[in-house]
Amino acid sequence: MTIIRSRAGRRGVLLVAALSAGALALTGCTPEPATSQTAPEWELTARTAAPSGDIDSFSWASYAEPYSLDYAYAFDYADNQVLANVCESLLRLNPDYTLTPGLAESFERPTPTTWVYTIRDGVTFHDGTPLTAADVVASMSRHLDPAVGSSWYSVYQNVTSIEQTGDREVTVTTAIPDSQFNLGMGGSAGVVESAATLEEKGADYGNSTGLVNCTGPFELTEWKSGESITLTRYDDYWDDALKAKSGEVEFVFLNDATARVNAMTSGDVDGGWMLPVDGIAQLQATSGEVSFGLSTAASDLIVSNLEGPLGDVRVRKALLMALNRDGILEAAAKGYGEVSNALTTESVWGEASEATRAAAFDGLEEYPYDVEAAKKLVEEAGATGQKIVIATAPISNDFAVISQATVAAAKSIGLDAEIETVTPNAYTALFSDPSAREGIDLFYTIWYLSSPDPLEMYAVLRTGEFSNYGNWSDPEFDAIANEAVGIDDAEARAQKSAELQRIANEQLPWLPLFTGPTTVYQGERITGVAPSIAYLYYPWAAEIGAR
Structure with a gap:
């Protein structure tokens, strides 16, 4: 849904996609359940067929041009799907959402407040210079620099400190035990760049002029602003298992969802992530x-x-009950997915026991579609006739579906409601600039997690967190979250996250x-990708070759 990223935000989480292509008009009521529709049949795929061999090049559609390829600002889909193939992190986030060694060949936690990383030997940057511990210190330290x-x-x-403590050793010290720090090293927060390049490029680092100089399987060789980005295979890449099978990859910026689908079906572009749902059937009819x-x-x-009015939890509950989420799922996503009462997916609870995962999801308040009951809650709260404003942008049809359905739902329960349409760039600013949110009561996100831990989501909602956009505050929630951050054992930490999930389900700081x-499409020429949201940090393009 949105394009640019904040400059002081929360980690690995994000917003948006460009999901839907067709036009859909919603009038005075929220969408009715799609009882006459048959839910589409689909199943999860861990990996597509292996390539038959290498390929000279392939092209890839991106819904937007990256805001920046400076890892410190790479905070959205368009940025990270490119950067994942060029720059690497201390740890590697794999398609199954496990973490394994990356540029750090190993790590240890000798005390509750120190993380020690042993830096891999024999790795070079794209300019041929060797990776050193000093590069790691320089890259990580930028995240602590207010000027950045x-x-x-x-x-x-x-x-509290990031220091080189050996020839190939870096030690990070934290003020308190922080389980989440190391988990973040598999994403952009753990990216390592050449210290010399950072100094040389200065303010141009990561833009279309300065580019980047990293260690990944592809080198960033050209960025035509407003048009495309070209990556070229780096032949001296250190990891033989992930040496690129394509000599070149071109990312083509296609903002219009219909144009993206047409480019893929015609073969003008070989593939793309985040498929417009209205185009999935059309793409399935191709030889791709x-x-x-x-x-x-x-x-x-x-x-x-x-x-x-949304400051009263009864009004928040009423609005969610007035939204026919089954109908919205059908209208916005053509039924690809399921209605959820939680802010996380089960995929990030992989280190939790079955019992803890069940405790996190079973028995959550479901908020069934019930306009009359919702209207009574608004009346009880004394909010009848009060106004809310929903922000939207002309990015994709799911924006139109959800904003119009939300306004209709609000009006159906006695609230006054209106849509404020802004530009895509202004919409992105909602996530980074508090002044941009003035006068806005609600906005839509597709929020992903960058680590295999549900606490990443709920730590966002602590009092004072940058991405706690509504300044919601709950002392009990804060106490549990702060305790959970200090818990090293994944199962014990997940039990605390389950408590947080239940509080968020009851209080609804987000709906x-x-x-x-x-979703991903590979045309008739290519194959090999692992269809996983880990593409935002894993070098997925290196695995694509000739079909």
Whole structure:
């Protein structure tokens, strides 16, 4: 849904996609359940067929041009799907959402407040210079520099020092035990760049002029602003298992969803992530392949103003009950997914026991579609006739579906409601600039997690967190979240996260709508990708070769 990223935001989480292509008009009521529709048949795929061999090049459609390829600001889909193939992190986030060694060949936690990373030997940057511990220190330290204003600062918020403590050793010290820090090293927060390049490029680093100089299987060789980005295979890449099978990859910026589908069906572009749902059937009719994969993203309405009528939890509950989420899922996502009452997906609870995972999801308040009961809650809260404003942007049809359905739902329960349409860039600013949210009560996000831990989501909602956009505050929630951050054992930490999930379900600081799979298309020329939202940090393009 949106394009640019914040400069001081919360980690690995995000917003948006460009999901739907066709036009759909919603009039005075929220969509009715799609009882006459048959839910589409789809299944999750862990990996597509292996390539038959290498390929000279392939092209890839992106819904937007990256805001920046500076890892400190790479905080959205368009940025990270490119950067994942060029730059690497201390740890590697794999398609199954496990973490394994990356540029750090190993790590240890000798004390509750120190993380020690042993830096891999024999790795070179794309300019041929060797990776050193000093490069790691320089890259990580940028997240602590207020002048940089990193979007990933919150991963580092408890860090007190980053030091080279050996020839190939870096030690990070935190003020308190912080389980989440190391988990963040598999995403952009853990990216390592050449210290010399950072100094040389300065303010141009990561833009279309300065480019980047990293260690990944592809080198960033050209960025035509407004048009495309070209990556070229780096022949001296250190990891033989992930040496690129394509000599070149071209990312083509196609903002219009219909244009993206047409480019893929015609063969003008070989593939793309985040398929417009209205185009999936059209793409499935080609000789290429549509795949559905693991996702950590949840579609939600962020409550960004608790000083208005939505400050009363009864009104928040009423609005969610007035939204026919089954109908919205059909209209916005063509049924690819399921209605959710949580702000996380089960895919990030992989280290939790079955019992803990069940405790996190079973028995949550379901908020069934019930306009009359919702209207009574609004009356009880004394909010009848009060106004809310929903922000939207002309990015994709799911924006139109959800904003119009929300306005209709609000009006159906006695609230006054209107849509404020802004530009895509202005919409992105809602996530980074508090002044941009003035006068806005709700806005839509597809929020993904960048680590295999549900606490990443709920830590966002603590009092004072950058991405706690509505300034929601609950002392009990804060106490549990703060305790959970200090718990090293994944199962014990997940038990605390289950408590947080239940509080969020009861208090609704954000309104959960639905979840859906990661979607990807590979045309008739290519194959090999792992369909997983890990494509935002894993070098997925290196695995694509000739079909």
